[in-house]
Amino acid sequence: MIRSRVATLGVAALFLAACGGNTQAPQKKSELSLYNDKGAWSKYFDEMGALSKQQISLGMKPVGYTDSAQYQAFIKASFRTNVKPDLFTWQTGGMLEEIVKQKQVADTTSIWQEAIKAGDLSQDLAPYYTVGGKQYCVPMNVAYWGMFYNKKLFDKYGLQPPTTWDELVKVAETLKKNDVKAFYHTSVLFSFVWFEQLMAGMDPDLYDRLSTGKAKYTDPGVVQVMEKWKQLIDAGYFINPGDKTDPGDVMKNGKAAMISFGTWFNTSMTQRDLKAGTDYGFFAIPNVNPALPKTSMIFESGPLCSLTKAADPDASQKYLKWWTTQPAQDKWATTRGDVSANPKVTIKDEALGQVTKDAGSGKYRLVNRYFEATPPPILTAALDGFSKFVTEPGTYKEVLDTIQKAADDYWSTHQ
Structure with a gap:
């Protein structure tokens, strides 16, 4: 998951270390620091630290950031200074590959081999953590993307979770007629959500080719995705993308009836004392193209690294080895009300448990989240472009041209 504003103490310590140096000999630690870009999860990290202290005599203290760019800058700066996190969160895909190639990330191949053999990790997850035939980091979390919906609004207007794209549009139209915005979207950071969802639901093969430079953002299929997105915006189904209300509060107060996010968003619901099945629900988003053999489901897995x-x-x-085990993952999933990378963990939320089971059984075509699937230089241009588009939908062709220029620059040296 992506989030993040940097902890001031962390920055101060970084520059002090850079200036002063540290000549002390390495010491065995009884408590580790876990730097992360999930500042809102500090409570859950603290609970994990207390549990690890009990179970493996090794505590953990989180240092949480709430600004993604500043967090990434800190971690990369730590490669060159004496202030180094014992553990840190990151992203898979191009961002992980980048720091692995710089030889900054510890090899976890043996941890993966043992965990797969013990049934604590799935072999299906390994490719997301593999660079050059070796594994790096372990899954901090996994998430399947779908639609969270305000159940009370659905009940009020006699609506049911849709099973086809046409049904989803009818739900949105019904809500509109009752002066309720159907969907949440934003112009900051998560501006890519509807692009990835529409593309995965229209042409997942094109989505995969785009992420590897075998297709262009100016190709007709991509243009059609933007035109479909524009239709939904023009229809008035979305809230103002500049609205600064926290998505959890958007769901709670009914400012939008539906929010597309990963299963990790369930934590925002539980933090607000909302009850699954009573206050809100979750459903898989139907494909736009009904002819596709499987429903496309966006998937992500966030690494925990050393x-x-x-x-x-x-x-x-x-600590990484312990993190993958069932006792650790039972706690991690239960406290946040989320799913787990460990197949042995029972998911208490019925809807999330079902989607996890279905995803593991091959019911869905899992599609790597855009944030991880897209090389970082292209991603930067795309996030800026999609942010512009949601506020000025008529600019979609200009936006695609700009993203493709960044893609041309990148793939010219990385094919």
């Missing part, structure tokens, strides 16, 4: 030059590499590796 550095090659961690202060206590053995302790960091010990």
Whole structure:
């Protein structure tokens, strides 16, 4: 998951270390620091730290950021200074590959081999963590993307979770007639959500080709995705993309009836004392193209990593190994009301448990989330472009041209 504003103390410490240096010999640690871009999850990290202290005599203290760009800058700066996180969160795809190639990330191949053998991790997850035939990091979380919906609004207007795209549009139209905005979207950071969802639901093969430079953002199929997106915006189904209301509050107060996010968003619901099945629900988003053999479902997995030059590499590796086990994952999933990367964990929320089971059984075509599937330089241009588009939908061709220029620059040296 992506989130994030940097912890001031972390920045201060970084620059002090850069200036002053540190000549102390490495020491064995009894508590590890876990730097992360999920500041809102500090409570859950604290609980995991207390549990690890009990179970493996190794505590953990989170250092949470709430600004993604500043967090990434800090982690990359730590490669060159003496202030190094014992553990840190990151993204898979191009961002993980980038720092692995810089030889900054500790190899976790043996952890993966043991966890797969023990049934604590699925072999299907391994490719997302594999660079050059070896595994790096372990899954901090997994998430399947679908639609969270305000059940009370649905009940009020006699609506049911749709099973086809046409039904979804009819739901949106009914809500519109009753002066309720159907969908949430935003012009910051998560501006890519509807692009990935529409493209995966219209032509997932094109989506995959686009992420590997085998298709262009100016291709007719991509233009059609933007035109479909524009139709939905022009129809008045979305809230103002500049609205700064937290998505969790948008759902709670009914400002929008539906929000497309990963299953991790369930934590925002539980934090607001909302009850699954009573206050809200979750459904898989139907394909736009009904002829596709499987429903496309966006998938992501967020890594938990350690550095090659961690202060206590053995302790960091010990913690990563523990994190994958069922006792750890039972706690991690239960406290947040989310799903788990460990197949042995029982998901209490019925809807999330079902989608996890279905995804694992092959019912859906899993599509790597755009944020991880897209190389970072192209992603930067795309996020800016989609942010412009949601506020000025008529600019979609200009936006695609701009993204493609960034793609041409990148793939000219990376094919």
